[in-house]
Structure formats: C-alpha cells, structure tokens
Amino acid sequence: MRLFETEPAPLVPENEVMLALAWHDGDPIATIATLIGDCAFLRSELDAAEALLSKGYGRGWVPKRARD
Template sequence: MRPLERKNKTANPIDEVLAWHDGDARATIETLLADCGHLRQQVELADRAMSRGFTRGWRPQADRDA
C-alpha cells in the first residue's frame, strides 16, 4: 500500500489543522490542547517506567527549557 501523498507540499501546518476543523479556531485549539495533555501523560508514564541505567541518566521532561 502506498502512503498518502500531500497535494500541496508547501502547505502551512496551521492552515491544515484549521481546515481539518472547518475553520473553527476554537475547536482547533481544543483539539491541540487535548493532544498536548495526552502527550504530557505519555511522557510522565515513560519517565516513571524507565530506569536511569536504561537512559544513562537522561530523564524525559514535559516542559520545555527556557
């Protein structure tokens, strides 16, 4: 099976996500915040499950460094 090909390879990702929600900015933000929350939970779960020896001392962080 061939992967889906993008029609416009230079499309703006912001325009794409807004189009996915039919131009509804509020729904777009709601979905992005839900996705962010889910990913934070996944990082927290991975942090608890990984040993320090496995990652040679590195620990995942949900927040960005300044």
C-alpha cells in the first residue's frame, strides 16, 4: 500500500537555495555566513574522523578535504 498517490517531488538545488534563504528571512549575507560556518564545522569533523579512524576500520576509506 502506497502512502501517497504520487511521489513527492525531490528537492533540487534551486529549491534548497530558496529554502536556505527563507530560513534566514531572505537575507543572503546571513545565509552565506551560515553555510560558511557549516563548512568549517564539517571540515573539523573530517579532521577528527581522519585522526580517529584507522584505514582498516573504514575499509580503506579516508576523508577528503576537497572535492575531486
């Protein structure tokens, strides 16, 4: 049994941008500042993962600081 007659539309990047702006009441500077803060936090989490996880634990996976 399906809960919805049609599948909900997936979020696309444009929608995500609009949602982020709406969260900050349309203020682009506040939106960018939050995203930069989030990036800094996630980079620190990657640093911790790199320091704490052995290569064997992640089956050879190691965190990357930049996209390919």
